Amino acid sequence: MRVLILGGDGYLGWPTAMYLSRRGHAVALLDNFVKRRWEAETGGRPLIDVPKLPDRVRAWSRISGRDIAHYDVDLCDYASVVRVLADTAPDVIVHYAEQPSAPFSMIDVHHAAATQSNNVIGTLNLLWALRDHRPSTHLVKLGTMGQYGTPNIDIEEGFLEIRHNNRTDRLPFPCQPGSFYHLSKVHDSHNVRFACAAWGLAATDLNQGVVYGIETDETKLDPALSTSFHYDAVFGTVLNRFCVQAILGTPLTVYGRGGQKRGFINIRDTLRCVELALLNPAPAGEYRVFNQFTEVFGVAELAETVVHSATRLDIRSRIDHLPNPRVEREDHYYNPVGSGLTALGLEPHLLSQELVGSMLRNIGAHTDSIDRAAILPVTNWRRELPATPLLARG
Ligand SMILES: NC(=O)c1ccc[n+]([C@@H]2O[C@H](COP(=O)([O-])OP(=O)(O)OC[C@H]3O[C@@H](n4cnc5c(N)ncnc54)[C@H](O)[C@@H]3O)[C@@H](O)[C@H]2O)c1
Known part of the structure; x- marks a missing residue:
């Protein structure tokens, strides 16, 4: 297939x-490097x-x-998007090109x-x-x-069967997102659903959990x-932060009580899911x-898993609780359904396998590069807390 990947530098x-190129698809990338x-x-x-994208593309060509x-194009520039579509004539577009951080969207x-206009427009x-x-x-x-x-x-x-006043319907699942970033994704979903209904477009919305993993079969080649791999308070995920804190021997900082539950997925499984959607x-x-x-893991449970895995590498670490900078439930029911991709053939890699064998070892090899000042939270969700010192630091 001809595949155009938006956000190909991410x-x-x-x-x-690389994963799709290796499997024989003709791949083109679009990115405007705004994340950098x-x-x-x-x-x-x-x-x-x-490495810069042109260097990675050259290396891939040499190795594979x-x-x-690749196209240096902003998705918000309509004329350029049309030009790339004409040039690449894709069978499939994989759309990753968005601002992906909740804390970033809550700075000011x-x-x-910037988050909502970039993502929605x-x-x-x-x-x-x-x-x-x-x-x-x-x-x-x-x-x-x-x-x-x-x-x-x-x-x-994505959808919920609802019975109301003796009538039933299948409606978009009610969303209660917890940041302006997450809200941008909800707005996107409404726009994509409407475009399919109105114009006959075909779309798959992959509502993804937190992705972890530092390497894939292709990144390992060279x-x-x-x-x-982000571990900072703005772009790093909770698991990446915990792994880096364990390697440093500083406490793993759980926000609040740590009962917040979230879905997680290995980066290798993300690639497989995208492939399954495409095929x-x-x-x-x-x-x-x-x-x-x-x-699914609770945040405190995740921290305990990292502490336990670190002991297998003779690293002693411990857990601290910080006041939660986010507005979110800390004890709640959480039972997401995830059968669609399994039915298509997804076979999961598990976190316990990845932590010791790959993540902690890899981070440990780069301990000297860790910026300790970047780890603790600098953005808060609440009006009454002091303004963020983030921009002063940046
Ligand atoms: N990484 C995760 O844990 C995770 C979890 C759930 C959902 N997602 C979603 O998956 C997607 C990819 O995530 P990621 O972690 O690879 O993010 P990333 O920031 O590493 O990659 C996104 C890429 O898109 C590019 N981009 C952003 N806006 C653009 C624009 N207007 N025009 C052109 N390029 C633009 C950026 O420069 C960047 O290279 C995002 O939409 C994110 O919301 C990620």
Whole structure:
């Protein structure tokens, strides 16, 4: 297939490009490198320097003998998006090109607006460009499990059968997201669903859990093919932060009581899920949703798992609780359904296998590069707390 990956310079975009290229698909990438600028602004540099995209593409061509095209284009620039669609004529578009951080979106009005305009307008441009130039292209769009929030009922895959006043309907699952970033994903989902219904487009929304993992089969081929690993308070995920804290021997900082439960997925499984969506496309006119996660952990439970895994490498670590900078439930019911991708053939990698064998060892090899000042939270969700010192640091 001809696959266009939006956000191809990112943590997930680049490994997806190599994974699909290796399996014989013709891959093209679009990215405007805005994430690298946001990293520079917030001081959230990846643990290991990530080679520039043209260098990674050259390295991939040398190592695999396969070429990947790339375009330095902003998804918010409609005319350029149309030009890339005409150039690449994709059968599938994998859309990762969004601002992916909740704390970033909660810094101030400018970051909230930048997040929502980048994510919502970029996706809207894409939908109109597909309508007018490539309506048969299957759109595989990355959403997040955080769209749903933490309702006191099971979380279905995108839709809910509702009975109300003796009538029933299948309606979009009610969303209660916890940041302006997560809200941008909800707005996207409504726009994509509407475009499928109105124009007959075909789309798969992958509501993904927190992704972990520092390497894939392709990144391991050569250091020049590596992807980003963020552990900072803005772009790092909770698990990455815990792993880095364990390696440093500083306490693992659980926000609040740590009963917050979330879905998690190994980066290798993300690539497989995208492949499964691409090989089993949604039919024209259908907006399809899969919940893309493989395991559920509470935050405190996750910290304990990291502490336990670290002891297997003779690293002693411990857990501290910080006042929660986020507004979120700390004890709640959480039971998301994730059967759609399993039915298509997903076989999960488990966190316990990845932690010792890959993540902790890899981070340990780069201990000297860790910026300790970047780990603790600098953005808060509450009005009454002091303003963030983030920009002063960045
Ligand atoms: N990594 C996770 O744990 C996770 C979990 C759930 C959902 N997601 C979603 O998956 C997607 C990819 O996540 P990631 O971790 O790889 O993020 P990332 O920030 O590493 O990659 C996103 C890439 O998109 C590019 N981009 C952003 N806006 C753009 C624009 N307007 N035009 C062109 N390029 C643009 C960025 O420069 C960046 O390279 C995001 O949509 C994110 O919300 C990620």
